[in-house]
Amino acid sequence: MRKKGVFAIAAALTCGAALNPAIPLFAADLRAAHDNFAAQCAKCHGDSGRGDGPAGAALPVRPRNFADCTRMSKESDDRIFNTIKGGGASVGLSKEMPPWSEAFDDDEIRQLVTYVRQFCSAQRANK
């Protein structure tokens, strides 16, 4: 009986790792972040976070590919938070990345950080 329980937990964890943005398993917070991202960020960063949004294609510095885990693992959550809040220019990145402090409060920005992070885990699960 005990073994079965452990197996069930392992199975649940495996399914959790395969979490796909297309499957509406998000907590309410992430759902809001998803909507905010789709409305404000996807035009540059792309719906799948790969930096392939239509408005991003024309920029001199292409928007960051959030599914690039190697690249994104170099950035701390604080750094991502500050970039979103203060814009690219405030952290030495492209000024084409706008500041969002007027549009979103700190909680919403924190949720966007979490949302941006899941593009990397989503890609890992698909490998």
Ligand code: HEC
């Ligand atoms: C007008 C196009 C545009 C829009 C809209 C935009 N971004 Fe960006 N973003 C960029 C560009 C360009 C960069 C800089 C890429 C680089 O220098 O590597 C960037 C960089 C970033 C980074 C990288 C931060 C780091 O330190 O690695 C994050 C995170 C980010 N954007 C999140 C967002 C979020 C969240 C939104 C929506 C609220 C958003 N962006 C909207 C263009 C945009």
